[in-house]
Amino acid sequence: MAVRQRDPKSTRSALLDAAADLFAKRGFDGTTIDAIAKQARVNKAMISYHFGGKRGLYGALLSEILTNMAARLEAVRAWDAPPEQRMVAFIAAFREVVRVQPVAPQIMLREVISGGRHVDRKILPNFLAIFTVLQGILEQGTREGKFRPVNPVLTQIGLVGSLMFFFATETFRKRIVREIGVDAGSMDAEDYIRHWRDMMLGGLAVRPVAGFPVPVDSGPSQGDE
């Protein structure tokens, strides 16, 4: 039993790792400091010592995730390139963040659903960066005549939403495949990224496309209620 002692640095990071995993799976309120400490193989009093309590630990984790993502996206913002390529780079950057921190989408989604209750004013701009970068790319594309004129805010919300949703729901999708036994075909992350890259570029293409006359709604008859 050689591996018994810890250096202080690893205590901090062990706690952050365990917290990331558990907060992602069960949310802030569903996670106990006991569970975190146990999973980190650390005494639970260490949470207060190093982070000032459960809330402090969560804040440190959230800040780390948002800072990391904002940094990656900043590179895309600063990149001087055609809008199509910058959009592809945006998607790739998002994917890269998830590769490094697989729990990021769950935690960010939970946070955003809760109205950003734990998001400190100081890191709110980092959160916003996720959206403004893409917005700038869309505006560039429209300005340069490469994209049809679209509402950049609505576009941005949808793309970020679909990306977050995919990565945040992996566990549930696996459960469905397991329990229902539907073969869902490929749900590989790289395929998903490529697929939505193409969908976005197609959806943003300057009209008229080969495609559709904008269809009339109506829909199936269904009694109001």
Add this chain to the structure above:
Amino acid sequence: MAVRQRDPKSTRSALLDAAADLFAKRGFDGTTIDAIAKQARVNKAMISYHFGGKRGLYGALLSEILTNMAARLEAVRAWDAPPEQRMVAFIAAFREVVRVQPVAPQIMLREVISGGRHVDRKILPNFLAIFTVLQGILEQGTREGKFRPVNPVLTQIGLVGSLMFFFATETFRKRIVREIGVDAGSMDAEDYIRHWRDMMLGGLAVRPVAGFPVPVDSGPSQGDE
């Protein structure tokens, strides 16, 4: 003080309403039965009496939401129409559910992030219906040559994800507008629906479009890490 008494039916529905609101905002673990009872103006012992406890109340709510959504989508599934129109109807049906139950996206998203921990086997198929209906529409479109051949599962995940995200994050988006003061332009639900209808139809249009040579990735230089 005439309005003091209740009939039993209204106690049940008052509890369901309060539970919907609070579970949506704060999640299952973040909501106390005290808070629910107080908001419903009902004695908290009634939760055990009518629903067998907190978990039972949540289950009843979740079941109600999923049943409602599955019913609406079933009409779209059964509708015999061209795939473009059926997809538009799918989106409209989703929007209609949200109009009737604005909390549905938050609750469903939370559930799905948690891996479906509270989703009973009995209602799991209802959950799945949300995805299979769209999948059928996409397959129809590809079969009929109206859509380009796409992976229906990936397409479906992205569309449902972007819809859920939009409606589940309204509170947070409003906070950002308020605190940062960015004028986000129109974030109206009907605009969003129309926008993504067009994006989907464009993204699914049979190639080649006017548009892009599929761009090469690369992206901005950024040190690995």
Add this chain to the structure above:
DNA sequence: GTCTATAGGCTGATAGAC
């Protein structure tokens, strides 16, 4: 920096009167 022991508050549930 780490651990043990314990305080003190809150939570979900229910027994029993009406």
Add this chain to the structure above:
DNA sequence: GTCTATCAGCCTATAGAC
């Protein structure tokens, strides 16, 4: 069906020894 009173369990946090 409804309400009051109550309880046992769990949770976060920390004082104090090492």
